[in-house]
Amino acid sequence: MGKSFSLRPRDGNPPPRTAETPSGMINSIGLENKGLDAFRADIYPRFARLGTLRIASLVGERPEEYRALAEAMAALEGIDAVELNLSCPNVEEGGRTFGKDPRAVERITREVRARFPRPVWTKLTPGVSSMAVLARAAEAGGADAVTVMNTLVGMSVDWARAHSRIGSPTGGVSGPAVKPLALANVWQVASCVGVPVVASGGASCARDVLEFMTVGARAVQVGTAFFMRPTAGSEILAQLPELLAGAGLRSAEEAIGRFRPRHEPPGHADG
Ligand SMILES: Cc1cc2nc3c(=O)[nH]c(=O)nc-3n(C[C@H](O)[C@H](O)[C@H](O)COP(=O)(O)O)c2cc1C
Numbered sequence: 001m002g003k004s005f006s007l008r009p010r011d012g013n014p015p016p017r018t019a020e021t022p023s024g025m026i027n028s029i030g031l032e033n034k035g036l037d038a039f040r041a042d043i044y045p046r047f048a049r050l051g052t053l054r055i056a057s058l059v060g061e062r063p064e065e066y067r068a069l070a071e072a073m074a075a076l077e078g079i080d081a082v083e084l085n086l087s088c089p090n091v092e093e094g095g096r097t098f099g100k101d102p103r104a105v106e107r108i109t110r111e112v113r114a115r116f117p118r119p120v121w122t123k124l125t126p127g128v129s130s131m132a133v134l135a136r137a138a139e140a141g142g143a144d145a146v147t148v149m150n151t152l153v154g155m156s157v158d159w160a161r162a163h164s165r166i167g168s169p170t171g172g173v174s175g176p177a178v179k180p181l182a183l184a185n186v187w188q189v190a191s192c193v194g195v196p197v198v199a200s201g202g203a204s205c206a207r208d209v210l211e212f213m214t215v216g217a218r219a220v221q222v223g224t225a226f227f228m229r230p231t232a233g234s235e236i237l238a239q240l241p242e243l244l245a246g247a248g249l250r251s252a253e254e255a256i257g258r259f260r261p262r263h264e265p266p267g268h269a270d271g
Contacts, residue, residue: 031088058082099134099150108141109122124147125150205225
């Protein structure tokens with residue numbers, strides 16, 4: 001999880017608002033960020049000093065914005081990989097989300113791949129009939145990994161005042177409520193592509209992480225859980241060895257893909 005960096009500042013966004021559901025979160029924060037120049041000047045110098053892998057999330061409204069961001073990230077040695085957030089509306093194609101169009105997924109992945117010399121991950125959007133088709137498009141475009149999945153569209157409405165609790169009418173749903181959907185999508189995608197799948201969607205404990213790995217994820221992102229428990233990451237790492245030992249496994253690597261049934265995708269993803 002994290003902020004996506006675009007070329008332009010988004011000062012005009014409404015104030016960030018989130019609402020917690022009993023088992024998750026819905027947010028309308030949008031893709032608010034300070035833009036590429038501020039990232040290079042203020043954030044990157046601190047980011048580059050972190051003792052971990054550094055993965056930058058990129059977003060744009062036009063293909064050329066992704067190209068420009070890829071070139072900018074290539075020049076920053078401290079960026080180990082980029083993740084393409086394709087959840088933004090494509091202004092050149094009437095506002096259709098890039099990420100729901102397999103041709104756009106393949107094209108943008110290919111264009112970034114040609115400009116950024118380190119790993120490129122393509123993050124896939126749910127809300128299509130087959131994420132596996134999108135994943136194959138990303139793989140055809142040269143993605144080194146695919147991330148499954150971004151948030152789902154949802155609403156939170158105060159019925160008495162008949163207004164949205166999150167500012168805009170709809171927002172992105174995340175957290176434990178979406179985990180069964182994310183798990184199914186990770187399984188389907190992992191069955192259909194050769195590149196590694198990075199799971200994202202509702203993981204909040206070590207058992208969740210191992211469930212995602214069992215259906216084929218090679219890595220698992222944790223987002224919303226940090227809003228609920230800032231210590232979630234270290235807790236998950238601490239819990240893993242005991243769970244693995246209980247199942248007779250020596251490492252998390254051994255858990256990957258143990259769920260054997262395979263998914264057959266349909267021929268196209270509709271948006
Ligand atoms: C407050 C908030 C902000 C987010 N911002 C971004 C973003 O800027 N770019 C992006 O690709 N995903 C963003 N996401 C989606 C997360 O990265 C993640 O894919 C999703 O929340 C599902 O994982 P989780 O249930 O572990 O949070 C955001 C999610 C939340 C809750």
